[in-house]
Amino acid sequence: MQNKVLESKKRKVEENKLVKVAVAQGDGIGPEIMQATLNIMQAADAGIEPEFIELGEQVYLAGNSAGIQERAWEVINRNKVIFKAPITTPQGKGFKSLNVTLRKSLGLFSNVRPVNSLHPYVHTHFPKMNVVIIRENEEDLYAGIEHQQTEDVVQCLKLITRPGCERIVRYAFEYAKAYGRRKVTCMVKDNIMKLTDGLFHKVFLEIAQEYPTIQNNSQIIDIGSAKLAAHPEDYDVIVTSNLYGDIISDIAAEIAGSVGMAGSANIGTNVAMFEAIHGSAPDIAGKNIANPSGLINAAVMMLSHLGKLETADKIKNAWLTTIEEGYHTADIYQKDISTQKVSTTQFAEEVIKRLGKTPSFFPKSTLYKGSGSITIPEYKRKQSKKELVGVDVFIDWAGTDPQIIGNDLLEVRVYNLKLKMITNRGVKVFPAGRKETYCTDHWRCRFVSEKAVINQPQPTYKPINYEQVVALLSQLNNDGFDVIKTENLYEFDGKRGFSLGQGE
DSSP: OHHHHHHHHHHHHHHHOOEEEEEEOOSTTHHHHHHHHHHHHHHTTOOEEEEEEOBSHHHHHTTOTTSBOHHHHHHHHHHOEEEEOOOOOOTTSOOOOHHHHHHHHTTOOEEEEEEEOOTTTSOOSOTTOEEEEEEEOSOBGGGOOEEEOSSSOEEEOOBOOHHHHHHHHHHHHHHHHHTTOOEEEEEEOTTTOTTHHHHHHHHHHHHHTTOTTSEEEEEEHHHHHHHHHHOGGGOSEEEEOHHHHHHHHHHHHHHTTOGGGOEEEEEOSSOEEEEESSOOOGGGTTSSOOOOHHHHHHHHHHHHHTTOHHHHHHHHHHHHHHHHTTEEOTTTOOTTTOSEEOOHHHHHHHHHHTTTOOOSSSOOOOGGGOOOOOOOOOOOOOOOOEEEEEEEEEEEOOOOOHHHHHHHHHTOOBTTEEEEEEEETTEEEETTOOTTSOOOSEEEEEEEETTOBOSSSSOBOOOOOHHHHHHHHHHHHHTTOEEEEEEEEEEETTEEOSOOOBTO
8 A cells, every 4th residue: 555655656746747858840740730739738737848959851951961950969868858740851862861860879779659440530440459569670771781782783781689689579578568468479571581580589489488478479571461451450569670660560550540640659778759650741731731649649658658647648538539529630531420620720729628538439548557667678698609610702793604603713712711602692503503593793602611511401611710711802802803792601609690592
């Protein structure tokens, strides 16, 4: 009993605390929906003091290639919370996405997108869906490391790390525990990407064992996406990597009825950012017709993060009541269901009128009943024995017959290294490749120790040293080969740390 009293007092302190928040009004419809949302929070006595920052399109066009001013960084670092309307990254000018910059620079490793049905007030074929997608936010192909290597070939590096996997998977289970969710589903493509997606899946299986009261399962991302689109009510919490999460979170939002309704949280160790998931919609900017619901839901998530759970519930319940009483913006207006088509400002006014009310049709929001905060332990790196056993040398060669380049490379003998195979676009073309395989000017040539035993299902590699690699590269250069990159091949505790070629 005493603990409940102390918890109640602590909650009251958090509710009444005045909190400064970095607020970005955004581009396009951003300023309109931001003002509407701030009006609602002010009317609800949320205790939020905006400190406005400038970022987005005008900052880009003023010559700042990052899209954010130094003062904005200072405000963010001081306040630790960002509330952001949609921004525009100018197209065709080589500017990096500001959203990605913010997420990575501030360590916002977890993107959280709750999506639930508002049927029949928002049209959907899936009236029972209620899913949360938790997406890793910093790694994967979104690292944005790309290179053109030959006339024909460009590459993008997919980076997956164990600490990144551990943080996001544990966050998903902790989220499920804190919010009373029953199941966590992992979506990967480790039948193809056995090392990168394989690591994500392996970490998921390890951490799932620590949460025996929460169900867990895994799905390949392609069939998982199809099943999510067809039967979203079968899912509860989904955890996945960056690109997959970006795609399926929009799928979920769209099949729920409207991408414009969903909010998003980006959670880091020290900073958190809250935003709507939709874009800046410049085609309707300034018309006062945009739906502010996505940003309102982001505000609810922000207030919950700040410990203002009762205020978050008050706003969420008023919003739900407004929806079910039929006051709808043009994007969700239905002639036979809606009571009135309202503008952006009118919608906010209707929400404000209903502060303190709870919905009669929808389940009411009860965030204040949450079981506690989410904590993620610091990563502890494990040590393994790492041995260099070979090198992949990538060569730019405009020929088309792999027998020619293969036979030439078989003649290269440097410090007991030998050519094992050549692949083109990942497919083995030498030795014994198929003549039907289309080849570009990008050849991966794998060299290993002459002592390696390779003509068996599980090749046995022998350690080499880096001096052998340097000597090999020098010899290839002297022989006129155009070496464009190398990748060292390692074993970790005797386990192969590199993929085989397709058909190897």
